[in-house]
Amino acid sequence: MKKTIMTLLMLFGLLLSAATAAVRADTHEPDVPKKLFVPPPPFTPGIYPCSQCHAGMPVDRNPRKLQGMHDNIALKHMPGGWCFDCHNPNNRDTLRLANGKIVRFEESYNLCGQCHGTILREWKAGLHGKRTGMWNGEKQYLLCVHCHWPHDPKFKPIQPLPPPVRPSDIK
Amino acid sequence: MKNLIRNFFIAGRQVLIGDKTYYAWIAFLSVFILLGLSAYVDQLHRGLITTAMRDQASWGLYISNFTFLVGVAAAAVLLVIPAYLYNFKPIKEIVLFGELLAITAIIMCILFIMVDMGRPLRVWHILPFIGSMHFPSSLLAWDVVVLNGYLAINTIIVFYVLYQLSIGKEYKMSVIGPLIILSIPWAVSIHTVTAFLYNGLSARPFWNASILAPRFLASAFCSGPAIMLILFQLIRKKSDVEIDDRAIFKIAELIAYAMGLNLFLLGAEAFKEFYSGTIHSYPIEYLYFGLHGKTALVPWIWSATILNITAFFLFLFPRTRENFTTLNIGCIFVIIGVYIEKGMGLIVPGFVPDTLGEIYEYIPTTSEIVITMGIWALGAMLYTVLLKFAVPIYTGKLRFEMKEQKSYKASPS
């Protein structure tokens, strides 16, 4: 029973997205390019696949201060949130949307887009975030997580490059 | 034609002959010319980095002098109008020296533009036909046309008149009449075009005021004649040329009116700028009061203003105007006053603050000043030489006869 409802819901969702896609194609809004050229996700070296450690571990859903491998994570994103709001407890090598859909790390933008919908749309249009490559050809996108560390996504201040030489000092 | 060339050379020989003062004067000027030349060679070699100009203030002392000298050149018209149109005898006799000054000033203008150019050898690019002159779009192209035209008109008039005099004939109005008529609007145009050169730049609110061209003309009609008054006194002291006091006083009177107008226009501009107090008044604020503690021009512009006002009163009252001490003081005041106001006082605030709001105080380098002095010395020498050439013909000391034989009587001064 449950399965049938899920299937129906998914079908409905598919139809809906197809319809929106059609509507979008009508407007000037550029849709997702056929191929998104994104570099691989910026994993901490050696940390992926997550299953190399997590495969045999029990799932602990209690919010707590993380130790060991993840002691660098003090979640400053989404108050009250926890790992499994995004990470798939059943297969740590993937992510999971709120609706249960499984998402690969390479497509993590779909996960971010659950809350940051307008930004996802603008990212796809090329407005949000940085694009490199060809202005009239193959463009390379960056994943959200390339600039925003998902556990503390606020962009960190950086050191500016030197100010210009003053005209009186140009000799 | 052959005669003309031969006579030209005979008259030219006068230039080499003179008394001790003359040689000393030429030597004195030569020192400055050579100094200027050596500074210019260095500038050519290293580039304009030898100046204090930078991207924030991309024009400076050279363009300031150029602007001032266009005014001086334009002012020759002040003599031409009464001389030829109203037949005011005393001025008519000396109009030649005004035109020689115009020629000198234009040549100095061209030199100031040349030394300001980053690639002077490419100057031909600006010419019509052989280059790609951007006419009528660029006001600088207009300036090339009007300045060279003015130079040509004055050169033709001067040399025609001199030639006629040299062969003992009266010049024919039918020949130069049209040229003289043409030279009047042309003189107005050289200064108007030069004003428009700055005036047309919407990026520079200090220049982008429609009062600019009238102010240019008014101040030019002060400084040019003031220089001439001093020169006339020198000429009549140093040569047999007779210059009527009436001519001098008349010109002084005209200076008073021009200065009155100049001060009025300045007041009108100051009112508009300071009363409305928009962000576009920052340059004039910088000029008169300083901006963000930068006050390099403030003492200069106030000196200029005080000098101009004082000169106005000196020229306004017949008593001081017709007293040679106060007259000369007035002349010097006007020359310095307008030189500051229409030179650095006009150019520098155009760049302060710059278009991105930066304040770079431009103060010319020694190299720039030496080159500037060199051009002034060259101008002085050119005018001296032109006088040396023209005066004997003018006074009738040098006369040629129309025959082929060289039967002229010359008595060098």
Place this chain on the structure above:
Amino acid sequence: MQDKKTPERSIQRRTFLKGAALGLAATALPSRDAEASIWEAFFQKHFREMSEAEIRKVIGRLEQEYEQKYKKKITVGIEKPLPGVLFGYGLDLSRCIGCRRCVYGCVDENNQSKDPQIHWITVLRFKKGEKWVDLEESEKYYNPSAVPEEEYFYMPVQCQQCENPPCVRVCPTQATWKDEDGIVVIDYNWCIGCRYCMAACPYGARRFNWTDPGRKTEELNTETHYLGNRPRFKGVVEKCTFCIQRTRKEPGRYPACVEACPVGARKFGNLLDPMSEIRYAIEHKRVFRLKEDLNTNPKFYYFFAYGG
């Protein structure tokens, strides 16, 4: 637009000048060792008046000169504007953090002089809540340990590639012009260095080579364009060209500043393409252009992607 001069006239010009220049040669230039290339450079015609063959010859000479000077092969491209392309630029002021990565990315790409320093991009800093659009209160020499700073915001300025460019209007020799793709370019071999364009530019975008540009050979970008980043020389004006050597290609790369920006505040594309990023920005965000009252009609759009 450009009136093509007849060949005869050009020939006349050349012969006339040769005569005039011979006179000059005796005095002004080293006549004995004068290489043919000096004369060729002197007589070089306006870029837009040259035939394809003449351009090729000039490019050959330039590449040879550059190789002699820098001991490095530098290619000089002459790509023409792409049909159906009008370049536009967008800058998201809500994201710019004032880090100046664009400034130096531009310098690396475009072969500016490093000593004396020439930057085509100026980043201005403004205090939040104070008047700023007139730029008078701007600070360009800010140097904190980290950006963005809480109480400030930043605005980079470079050539705005005006549709109605005052610099082009005033140039007395037509050495600078607006190409069909909207890029305002300079023929460095035709510029006389009068700097009238610098006085006319409302955006402080134009830079002058006050002396010979100083840059190490190993720092040279060897991929260049005649109207873009090829090495310049003293006494000529230069400015941003939207990285003409990168962008005027099919496919063409993004300008260097776009790629250097760490926050993705810089957008670039074809204004005539409704699917371009720049069009998206214009259609979906509130954009403004600098000093719009001057009617220069820049193709450089500032916008606020959010907040603002």
